[in-house]
Amino acid sequence: MATSFMSTSKSQNISEDAPHGNTIFIPTMLANKQTIPEQFFWPKSETVPATGILDAPKIDLQVVLTGDASSVKAQANALRAACETHGFFLVVNHGVDTQILNEALALSEQFFIMPLETKLKAMQKKNSMWGYSGAHSERFSANLPWKECLSFTSDGSIVEHLGSSLGKEFEPMGVVYEKYSGAMKNLTLSIMELLGLSLDTGKDYYRDFFQDCEYITRCNYYPRCPQPELTQGTGPHADPVALTILHQEEDEEGLEVFTGGKWQSVPPVPGALVVNIGDTFMAMTNDIYKSCVHRAVVNRHSNRRSIAFFVCPQRNKVIRAHDSLVGPDSKRLYSDFTWSQLEEFTQECRRYDDQTIKYFAERLLESSSSE
Numbered sequence: 001m002a003t004s005f006m007s008t009s010k011s012q013n014i015s016e017d018a019p020h021g022n023t024i025f026i027p028t029m030l031a032n033k034q035t036i037p038e039q040f041f042w043p044k045s046e047t048v049p050a051t052g053i054l055d056a057p058k059i060d061l062q063v064v065l066t067g068d069a070s071s072v073k074a075q076a077n078a079l080r081a082a083c084e085t086h087g088f089f090l091v092v093n094h095g096v097d098t099q100i101l102n103e104a105l106a107l108s109e110q111f112f113i114m115p116l117e118t119k120l121k122a123m124q125k126k127n128s129m130w131g132y133s134g135a136h137s138e139r140f141s142a143n144l145p146w147k148e149c150l151s152f153t154s155d156g157s158i159v160e161h162l163g164s165s166l167g168k169e170f171e172p173m174g175v176v177y178e179k180y181s182g183a184m185k186n187l188t189l190s191i192m193e194l195l196g197l198s199l200d201t202g203k204d205y206y207r208d209f210f211q212d213c214e215y216i217t218r219c220n221y222y223p224r225c226p227q228p229e230l231t232q233g234t235g236p237h238a239d240p241v242a243l244t245i246l247h248q249e250e251d252e253e254g255l256e257v258f259t260g261g262k263w264q265s266v267p268p269v270p271g272a273l274v275v276n277i278g279d280t281f282m283a284m285t286n287d288i289y290k291s292c293v294h295r296a297v298v299n300r301h302s303n304r305r306s307i308a309f310f311v312c313p314q315r316n317k318v319i320r321a322h323d324s325l326v327g328p329d330s331k332r333l334y335s336d337f338t339w340s341q342l343e344e345f346t347q348e349c350r351r352y353d354d355q356t357i358k359y360f361a362e363r364l365l366e367s368s369s370s371e
């Protein structure tokens with residue numbers, strides 16, 4: 001099937017063999033138009049503006065790692081209060097090198113403003129999370145998010161992947177994202193220690209479980225949009241993974257959380273990283289901690305960049321709530337599962353949204369009761 005690419009210049013000679021026969025939409029090439037294609041329209045119910053600012057606690061990691069017992073307990077209690085309600089918190093004094101954080105953001109923008117031909121060389125292939133995506137239009141044909149993504153998975157060298165798909169001149173870019181991912185992995189393990197303390201499962205319980213975790217480092221680019229009120233940068237969803245560490249650029253708002261019955265903005269805080277509980281960790285707490293619905297909105301005046309570090313358990317490890325978290329008066333809400341099963345469900349069975357884990361849990365219970 002011939003495939004067209006939505007670009008500003010019809011004469012642009014670009015590849016005709018887009019994956020899966022979809023029309024590929026490239027938001028950076030649509031940003032200067034007066035209107036947006038209808039494929040980017042989202043239901044009005046999902047584009048209700050935010051009416052509040054989230055009060056997310058600032059967890060000081062230096063205090064957690066070096067403070068006295070009472071200071072650590074105070075941090076653990078603040079973390080618990082946030083995770084029991086909306087699952088979002090900020091980490092400050094996180095120890096991640098500011099230069100790596102800034103370089104990773106800057107390099108992502110350099111990639112997204114490159115010619116389409118270059119970006120298409122790194123196009124995501126079917127059933128692979130690795131690579132470039134233009135509004136996920138290679139996968140979906142409606143409710144497209146107004147964003148472009150470049151995702152790096154932990155199953156291989158980012159340097160080799162970029163070098164082989166884009167050319168040796170991109171290998172230094174791979175070095176930056178390998179350093180970035182390594183720093184985020186270390187930060188993840190420190191956060192897992194505090195989560196263990198906050199749940200009284202012990203400092204090492206989740207740290208040990210996620211020692212061999214998988215991850216996806218995803219650069220998001222949200223170009224300015226001529227009709228932001230009609231679309232979404234990233235639609236309402238809960239992250240299916242265990243934990244997400246989000247680095248958002250300091251002078252652009254966009255991230256919003258649905259909690260307290262309304263959308264609430266999570267404005268950038270200089271020096272802070274945003275962390276949110278994902279569905280997998282919520283299941284590991286038998287829903288004591290919440291994986292909240294969130295989204296990213298866009299605007300007509302400026303671009304926005306973010307880098308999401310998605311933490312997933314090693315794909316065949318059994319995900320099961322610690323016995324101490326399933327009280328005598330409560331039942332296990334999830335049958336045992338693996339990340340591999342949940343990831344397949346998100347990619348194959350239905351498009352990811354704010355109900356996915358509910359449907360997945362029902363599917364698990366059905367299959368375990370039929371065994």
Ligand SMILES: C=C1C[C@]23C[C@@]1(O)CC[C@H]2[C@]1(C)CCC[C@@](C)(C(=O)O)[C@H]1[C@@H]3C(=O)O
Nearest residue numbers: 145216234235237238239240241310346352
């Ligand atoms: C397993 C995953 C699927 C998505 C990336 C991720 O690694 C974790 C978050 C998921 C996602 C961001 C949730 C919202 C919808 C989605 C399609 C997106 O907007 O990017 C999801 C990601 C995906 O590429 O499927």
Ligand SMILES: O=C(O)CCC(=O)C(=O)O
Nearest residue numbers: 220234254255296306308
């Ligand atoms: O870019 C953002 O602010 C949020 C992105 C997000 O929620 C995601 O990629 O899962």
Ligand SMILES: [Fe+2]
Nearest residue numbers: 237238239294
């Ligand atoms: Fe998310």
